[in-house]
Amino acid sequence: MRSYLEFEKPIAELEAKIAELRQLADGGNTDITEDLERLEAKAAQQLQATYARLNAWQKTQVARHQDRPHFADYVAALIEDYVPLAGDRNFAEDSAITGGMGRFRGRAVMVIGHEKGRGIEGRVKHNFGMAKPEGYRKAIRLMRLADRFRLPVITLVDTAGAYPGVQAEERGQAEAIARAIDCCLDIRVPLVSAVVGEGGSGGAVALAAANRVVMFEHAIYSVISPEGCAAILWNDGSRAPDAAEALRLTADDLLKLKVVDEVVKEPVGGAHRNPAQAIAALGESLDRHLRDLVGQEPGALREARRRKFLEMGSSGL
Template identity: 55%
Template sequence: MQNYLDFEKSVAELELKVNELKLLSNDDQDISFDSNIRELELKTHKALEKIYGSLTPWQKTKVARHPSRPHLKDYLETLFESFIELSGDRRYSNDCAIIGGLAKFNDKSVMVMGHEKGSSTDDRIKHNFGMASPEGYRKAGRLMEIANRFQLPIITIVDTAGAYPGIGAEQRGQSEAIARCTQICLNVRVPLVSLIIGEGGSGGAVALASANKVIMLEHSIYTVASPEASASILWRDSSKASYAANTMKITAQDLIEFGVIDSIISEPVGGAHRDPHKTIIDSGKELQKQLNLLGHLDPEELMISRREKFLAIGRNI
């Protein structure tokens, strides 16, 4: 069953009619509703084009959080071969909010890692909704250092509301773990490409996205704090999240203008959740394109260009 967002009411009504006609067509073979179905499907497509052609930042936030958007595991299954998961931070435990390991990407060895939110209720609990603890970021840093040692390109896939804010996480050094992981990102001497597929929330995202090239899906977001949190802090009212989202410049379209990201991957009409496979394939093509652009740089140039990229952010605003 399709999960409709609040601004997709007209689409939901049209698709309900399409499904009803398809059921009637199956029940009565003597009557054909094909022309009616095609007409309604065309109206549905046009309605989606109109809605998704002018989404507000708050609406994009809702799309980025859609439960049916493709997750890290979907990308691993489709784009990567011979994936071998590497677990644990060698200090405390293994954090399932971040999954990473060795894999083949277009027949070349890479280190791939990212946030996994989970799909079912049990899965979401297991992966803590993609909110990583210190051990998750220490694991990510450990895998990056392995990639650096063996000169393997690094691909990170970001989809998190933010790092886990629990008391235990703070006691185990959450801020230090995020800072250390960010430092490792900036210091590795191999190509590092980051793909933001849903939410890119705060330091929890930056720790994996301090890359040579940062890519975003068309309706993903990248933000210093969630719109709800920003509204609570700035206006003491979380109900002003929509207004906060509009003022924070969190969309891919805003961020490419500021030089925070390097490219945007177009999503299917209606969002990535309507055609996950196409979204993943298109993402793979863009990842390969960005890796090719970095292929001519030597280790020192990779590190310098990465640092310069982030130092340059905001200079021309």
């Protein structure tokens, strides 16, 4: 059963009516064919019109939709011969960040990303995609391994942020994130990152300090969640929609600010409506950027990556 967002209620009502008419048509009632076609056209038109004018808060809701593709879905569809690698070789295995080696379009790669999990049990197992220090240390280990064997790295970002619990702080959360960012900037192989859902705070940047950063049309990427920003600025979490607008966290805003390099179009109605189409579109984008980077000299790749992020802080943004 499809899950609808608050602003999709008119669409939900139309699609519920369409489902009723289809049942009648399947029962042999052919007199409603014209009404069914009219309603289907109206629903498609309304869906397209609604998603063409989403505001920042609505895009935030879409980016968080429970049915959007997850890391495991991208790996299953895009990566052949995938071999998962676990543990940070220091403390524990963190299921919020997963990764491993495989083949993408015939090329050996290392793929790393956040996994939020599905259902209550899956989300608890993966800690809702919020990694602890051992998750970032695992990502560092895998990036260093890729660097050693000259494997391009693909990262998929989808997290509300790093886990904010006391245990994570006791084990050096800030230090782990900082070292992950440093590792991203230091490796000498191509690094392409995709923000596929939420890109929250340092928990996202830790995997996204890349040569190329692409972002789904309805994904978000910001230094803090709208709710957190509203709580800090106005001591009122209900003003999250205002914060979302102020943060300029949408793909279009970030492309203009040159924080991301490409916006990947989603199916009409968001990636959750047609995951296969969304995954295929992302695959094309990743392949295009990797092909452009693979032939470059290792030193040049690292220097270009560092210069890219240094220029963001000196361009008056």
